[in-house]
Amino acid sequence: MLAVLVRQVFVRALIAIPMIFALSVVVFVVLRMLPADPLAMMLPPTATPTEVESLRAALGLDRSLPVQYGIWLSHALHGDLGRSITSGETVTHLIATTLPATVELSVVALAFSLVISIPGGLLLYALNKRRGELLADSFVVLLISVPSFLWGIFLMLVLGVMWPILPFSDRFGADIAPPKTTGFALIDFLLRGDFQAWGNAFSHLMLPALALALGFAPLIIRVLRASLLEAAGEQYAMVARLRGQSDARIVLRHMFKNAVLPTLTLIGVQFGFLFGGTLLIEMIFSFPGLGNLMVQAVRNHDLPLIQGIALVFCVIILVINTCVDCLYAVVNPRLRDA
Amino acid sequence: MSTLAIQASGRWRQTARALLHSPKAMAGGAIVLALVLVAIFAPWIAPNDPLSQDLLSPLLPPAWMADGMAQYPLGTDSLGRCILSRLIFGSRVALWVGLCSAVGTMLLGCALALLASYFGGKVDRAIGYLVDLWMSFPPVVLSLILMVGLGPGVGNVILSVIVVDWTRFCRVVRAEALVIRRRDYVIAARLMGFSHLRIMLREMLPGLVPLIITLFSLEMGVAIVVEAILSFVGLSVPANTVAWGVMIADARGVMQENIWNLIPPVLGIVVTVLGFNLLSDGVRQALDPRADSSRV
Numbered sequence: 364m365l366a367v368l369v370r371q372v373f374v375r376a377l378i379a380i381p382m383i384f385a386l387s388v389v390v391f392v393v394l395r396m397l398p399a400d401p402l403a404m405m406l407p408p409t410a411t412p413t414e415v416e417s418l419r420a421a422l423g424l425d426r427s428l429p430v431q432y433g434i435w436l437s438h439a440l441h442g443d444l445g446r447s448i449t450s451g452e453t454v455t456h457l458i459a460t461t462l463p464a465t466v467e468l469s470v471v472a473l474a475f476s477l478v479i480s481i482p483g484g485l486l487l488y489a490l491n492k493r494r495g496e497l498l499a500d501s502f503v504v505l506l507i508s509v510p511s512f513l514w515g516i517f518l519m520l521v522l523g524v525m526w527p528i529l530p531f532s533d534r535f536g537a538d539i540a541p542p543k544t545t546g547f548a549l550i551d552f553l554l555r556g557d558f559q560a561w562g563n564a565f566s567h568l569m570l571p572a573l574a575l576a577l578g579f580a581p582l583i584i585r586v587l588r589a590s591l592l593e594a595a596g597e598q599y600a601m602v603a604r605l606r607g608q609s610d611a612r613i614v615l616r617h618m619f620k621n622a623v624l625p626t627l628t629l630i631g632v633q634f635g636f637l638f639g640g641t642l643l644i645e646m647i648f649s650f651p652g653l654g655n656l657m658v659q660a661v662r663n664h665d666l667p668l669i670q671g672i673a674l675v676f677c678v679i680i681l682v683i684n685t686c687v688d689c690l691y692a693v694v695n696p697r698l699r700d701a
Numbered sequence: 702m703s704t705l706a707i708q709a710s711g712r713w714r715q716t717a718r719a720l721l722h723s724p725k726a727m728a729g730g731a732i733v734l735a736l737v738l739v740a741i742f743a744p745w746i747a748p749n750d751p752l753s754q755d756l757l758s759p760l761l762p763p764a765w766m767a768d769g770m771a772q773y774p775l776g777t778d779s780l781g782r783c784i785l786s787r788l789i790f791g792s793r794v795a796l797w798v799g800l801c802s803a804v805g806t807m808l809l810g811c812a813l814a815l816l817a818s819y820f821g822g823k824v825d826r827a828i829g830y831l832v833d834l835w836m837s838f839p840p841v842v843l844s845l846i847l848m849v850g851l852g853p854g855v856g857n858v859i860l861s862v863i864v865v866d867w868t869r870f871c872r873v874v875r876a877e878a879l880v881i882r883r884r885d886y887v888i889a890a891r892l893m894g895f896s897h898l899r900i901m902l903r904e905m906l907p908g909l910v911p912l913i914i915t916l917f918s919l920e921m922g923v924a925i926v927v928e929a930i931l932s933f934v935g936l937s938v939p940a941n942t943v944a945w946g947v948m949i950a951d952a953r954g955v956m957q958e959n960i961w962n963l964i965p966p967v968l969g970i971v972v973t974v975l976g977f978n979l980l981s982d983g984v985r986q987a988l989d990p991r992a993d994s995s996r997v
Binding site for chain 1: 834849956963967971979
């Protein structure tokens with residue numbers, strides 16, 4: 364089993380690495396199409412043409428595109444993604460301080476969406492060919508039609524403004540010292556033993572995570588229902604029924620295990636979308652994560668920062684997909700010998 | 702009329718009947734039709750000019766509230782612009798972006814899917830790799846980067862949706878086209894020496910039409926959401942164009958004082974996307990003979 368896992372990781376990494384290179388080329392080329400001159404933002408309006416040229420040369424912007432890419436790549440491989448044009452901080456530092464917030468948000472959102480979608484999928488399956496089905500099915504279509512960012516605005520409006528129950532901006536209260544040990548608020552505050560701060564951070568996570576989960580859950584519900592329906596037609600389900608087992612037992616003990624496989628694949632593929640979705644949700648909820656940083660960078664045309672964040676987003680999604688593929692091999696016994 | 706043609710027209714009649722009996726397709730179709738009419742006749746329906754500012758009456762609630770004015774049925778925004786008129790005119794950008802992006806993604810995605818499935822081998826692997834590469838980008842991040850590169854504008858939004866989203870068409874259509882590729886009539890056409898192009902367009906494409914219609918409708922909804930997102934971030938349309946995303950961004954700023962600014966554009970997007978999703982679902986179930994037994 365371990366050998367399978369190792370081989371899976373190895374094979375996936377072989378595919379993923381050239382992909383990251385290709386992606387970085389795409390990002391680099393697209394951003395060089397930018398009509399605005401990045402130098403214009405870094406120099407005072409009084410700068411002389413010689414000053415402009417010397418800065419251009421210092422930044423390597425006077426060379427050809429492939430050479431520029433080569434310079435950027437060799438720095439990136441050494442962990443140096445350059446400095447932000449607007450704030451002057453290193454891109455790696457900016458990313459390192461915001462990434463934990465985003466990871467935390469998306470993991471909590473994933474947990475929420477599982478809590479919603481597993482009972483939801485089972486319920487929808489139970490309603491198959493019953494009277495409530497059209498209603499339930501239409502409801503799921505309605506849920507699918509509402510993108511996460513509208514959920515965010517809706518939740519903020521209802522639970523933040525109309526009935527101010529939950530906080531809807533920032534990561535935790537202003538009086539709480541930021542997490543330093545791991546960067547993850549939920550872990551650090553526990554380590555610190557500060558349960559009040561933990562509750563505060565969690566309540567700040569509730570709305571954005573719920574918004575992401577509500578956008579994600581209907582997709583899982585649909586796949587789970589479809590794979591349960593498929594499993595119901597399999598022989599083992601019929602045999603179990605012939606043995607006189609109860610419907611609930613057949614579904615939960617036998618069919619669910621098989622139906623989870625396609626669902627897991629979907630979660631893997633779509634987790635990337637969920638992670639990308641944090642971008643807007645963070646902006647709406649002023650949540651200080653990677654997405655918010657990206658939106659600010661985009662608004663300021665901060666090229667090094669945009670490049671760095673885009674690369675980190677892609678790497679994370681490839682890592683997630685690789686993990687899911689490996690997990691899939693572990694969970695599905697049929698793939699182990701393949 | 703040859704027997705084949707009679708069979709085909711019978712198939713279409715059957716499909717039309719299935720569509721008429723599908724509550725989803727009918728409901729979705731009604732929403733989409735209503736939206737198209739609103740967008741076309743916007744200047745005649747809208748009570749006010751969506752851009753004219755009435756600075757003496759900003760942030761009015763809807764007309765049925767105590768402070769509302771009959772002149773502004775859904776109230777006004779922070780610059781005193783009529784919310785209802787902005788909502789009505791906003792449908793134009795949404796539908797235009799949706800339509801153009803869906804046509805673009807369809808053409809690009811289907812062309813690559815047909816090439817990949819028909820020629821197989823190296824062509825298929827190259828296109829498959831491109832799709833995988835593209836899909837490992839989070840779509841929001843990719844479209845943001847593209848919009849930074851291209852600069853704002855409705856045409857650029859459409860271009861960026863096409864560049865980001867063609868993969869869905871390509872992947873799904875390719876899978877189906879691979880099945881059709883092995884059908885007897887396609888093999889027969891090859892044996893008869895028809896050109897590659899003719900086989901792809903005249904023999905394989907018709908079998909893919911139901912799937913393409915489904916995806917097309919779905920893509921319209923997706924494109925409308927993407928446009929709303931981009932105009933919410935402020936990267937989509939020029940300042941004097943009315944778009945739902947811009948309305949949401951404006952309303953978010955004054956949310957504490959007036960929640961009525963926020964509700965119409967949010968509902969506008971949800972209803973529009975719902976319409977396209979219902980239509981897509983209904984068409985899929987009506988056109989697909991293998992559709993699951995749930996007849997909804």
